Amino acid sequence: MNKTINQKAWFFVIPVFVLVAFNAIIPLMTVVNYAFQETFGNNVFMWEGTRWFKQIMLSERFHASLGRQFLFTFIILFIQIPLGIAIALTMPKEGIGVPVCLVLMSMPLLIPWNVVGAMWNIFALPDIGFLGHSLNALGFDYNFTQQIGDAWFTTILMDVWHWTSLVVLLSYAGLRSIQPAYYQAAEIDGASRWAIFTKIELPKMKKVLTIAILLRFMDSFMIYTEPFVLTGGGPGNATAFLSIDLVKMALGQFDLGPAAAMSLIYFFIVLLVCWVFYTLMMRNEEKS
Amino acid sequence: MAKVTLKGLSHSYLKTQSSDADWAIRGVDIDWNDGGAYALLGPSGCGKTTLLNIISGLITPTKGDILFDDKVISGLNPVERNIAQIFQFPVIYDTMTVYDNLAFPLRNRKIPEEEIKVKVHEIAEMLELSSTLNNRASGLTADGKQKISLGRGLVRSDVNAIMFDEPLTVIDPHLKWILRSKLKELHQKINRTMIYVTHDQTEALTFADQVVVMHEGQIVQTGTPVDLFEKPKHTFVGYFIGSPGMNVLPCQIKGNDVIVNGKKIETHQQIKKSNFNKTEVGVRPEFISFSNEGIPVKILSVSNTGRHKIVDTKSETGKIKIIAKSNEDIPAGSAFLKFKKEYTYTYGDSWIIE
Incomplete structure (x- = not known):
């Protein structure tokens, strides 16, 4: 096949090039x-x-924050992906429950990140926050501003609260797109509920789950605002993830x-x- | 293997029913013998898939009973009914190999692995899937996948019935022929009750010994392909089966005489009663010939299909199609038509007058 050679076509690329240049390359x-x-x-x-x-x-400082970052991302993926799938599986498939669940699920996603941080900061305060106060009243020695374990626990809980919905919505969409014939065939083949999940639902959700994991990986790996407002990276450097550490280095130490x-x-x-x-x-x- | 009986079966997807239209199927009675090949034929939305899903146990009917070998099984689930069903779109388990797909129903029933191996190889041989047994099922073509769906139904040697829900919809036309004859051949080999749902008359007529024609949730006729063609019991059967379908013309009944367009014509039956809202005469295009006298028509057009000519004509009360031999001379302008008496029927309110 002979391709038409026309160098003028490059002009059509210019707008995209300019746009990308301004928002990324420069x-x-x-x-x-x-x-x-x-x-x-x-x-x-x-x-x-x-x-x-x-x-x-x-630099050991970089190694430490990179390690914390990987640990954090790994933990939240490990919780959010299975939890998101589990919630999606239990969501209603028809009736008024569908829009109700979808709206409720979307709520955390609509809250600005620094508001999430501030909310959880107040929520978790050991003396006046509902979570912090309740935990202490139950006999736990809980103080996220001073104890490393508590700071991690609160940060992870906050992220799970904020972002599991995204996994739920994607998984739900994936589940809804499975043709009913698959379930009918499985029923006739005598498949157990577990077999239906592993042989039909999971393989059919593979693409949306790939997207869910990618999005959650990227977002959690670049997390900044919420832990910054919640713990400020502390106590010490315990929750100073890569972005927080980077900002400290760039703007704190110049x-x-x-x-x-x-x-x-x-x-x-x-x-x-x-x-x-x-x-x-x-x-x-x-x-x- | 089992005899399948349906008694007074009705189903509605609505909670309350006020008119006939609220029922997906109504008053269905069927007797299917063990080991027969049956087809459920009807246009989309006539209730045939509903009926099939009721038999397999995926839907619980609103009214009526299903019997396998004279035992009521209405309350049993699909596994307990022990049936196999092949769906419109090939259903395969993507992550498994062809072998594992075929073995899946057996493994779920805790059958020993050696037995499964023998059975799977036997079925794979039958369906010509042996060479692909170790491939991932998701890599196969549509017809290969549909063969797997079929194979999953066949591996269980004790199934009561195998049901097909328009299984050739997604198959390429030239492969349809091959798969269809494969099905026929399989039926002769394994001799199990097979129920085939389709809206395609060719599929139904070539596959089945007995065809059940459905229309608006009701069975309008059950019979051999020849019965359906030669003696349609309902005008719907007349024009749904055959290409082109039966000509249906309004008529008057006066005493024992049937009058079409003012001319008395001879029909197959003796007319005994005539208190209908609507009376019609039906005759297939194959059984009409040109004559010197009879119903006067105007010739509208002639199309040659190669094997024969289809002549469109217009009479006083409606259009009439005629199938003529491809070498036959067609009169130009106007002509007279003669209906073959043995194949001309009178219908009262769409049902044949017996």
Whole structure:
């Protein structure tokens, strides 16, 4: 086949290019700019090569916050994905219950992130918060502002409250799209409820679950506002996840070079994990 | 294997029913012998899928009983009824291999693995799936998947009946023929009661020994393909079966005479009563010929299908189609038609007058 060669077609790409340049490439390039240089302000820059990258990669502080980040993301995925599927399975399939459940489920998703943080901060205060006060009244020694375990518990609980709904809605959509004939055939084949779940429902939900896991991974890996308002990264650095640590470094200490290098490393980790995960999940799809 | 009997079966999807239209099926009585091949034929929405799902136990009927071998089984679930059903769209378990798909109903019934192996290989052989047994089922073509659905019904040697709900809908036309003859062949080999639901007359007539024609939730006729063609008991059967369908013309009954367009015509039956709201005469295009006298018509158009010619004509009270031999000369302009007496019937309120 002969392709028509027409270089004028490039003009059609210009609007997209300009748009992407302004919202992604140019801001990212300033970060790249900072990552390889040292500045003392007044627009004076000195070339530093890969020094900041080496510094970050070898820094224990970065390792610690990266570890906390992975641990946090892993825990919330481990809770939210099964919990979301379980809730979706128990949701009504017809009648007035459907819109009621859907609206109730969407509520947490509609609340601004810093409001969620503030809400949970007050909710969990050991002396006046409903959660904190109740736990203490029940005999638990609970104080999320001072005890590391309590701070983690509260942060995770807050994220589960805020985001499980997303998994529920996606799973519910996936479940609803399964043709009734599959359930009828399974009934005739004598399949148990567990077999229906593992052999029909889970495989049919694979695509929406892939999206759910990807979205939840990215969002939780970049989480900032809610823990910042809730714990401020504390006690100590116990809940200082990557974003919180990054902001501390960039705006608290004004270490622009290392912070820029850290941003890029951070960015590549997110990209890499998403790519590996997506490739693994979709590998079988292409075969068949 | 079992004899299937339906007694006074009615079903409505509504909680309260005020008119006939509220019933998906009404007053269905059927007797199907053990090992027969039956078809339920009717247009979309006539209630045939509802009826099938009632037999398999996926729907509980509002009224009436279902009997397998003269035992009432209305309260049993699909597993207890021990039936197999093949759906319109191939239902396969995506993550399993073809082998595991076929073995699935047996494994659920806790049958020993050696026995399963023998059975699965036997069925795979029959359906020509042997070479793909270890492949993932999701990679197969639509007809391959439908064969798996079919195979899952066949592996259980003790099923009471195998039911097909328009199983060839998603299959390519040239494969339809192959699968259909495969079904027929299987039926002869395993000799189990098979019930086949379709809206396609060719499928029904080639598959079944006995065809049940449904219309608006009711059975309008049960019979062999030849019966349905030669002696439709309801005008619906007349024009639903056959291509083109039966010609139905309004008529008057005066004493024992049947009058169409002012001409007295001879019909198959002796007319005994005539107190109907509507009386009609039905005759298939195959049984009409041109003549020197009879019903006067105007010739509208002639289309040649290769095997024969279809002539569209217009009489005083309605259009009449005629099938003529492809080498026959068709009179131009106007002509007279003669109906073959043995195949001309009178209908009162759409039902044949006996």
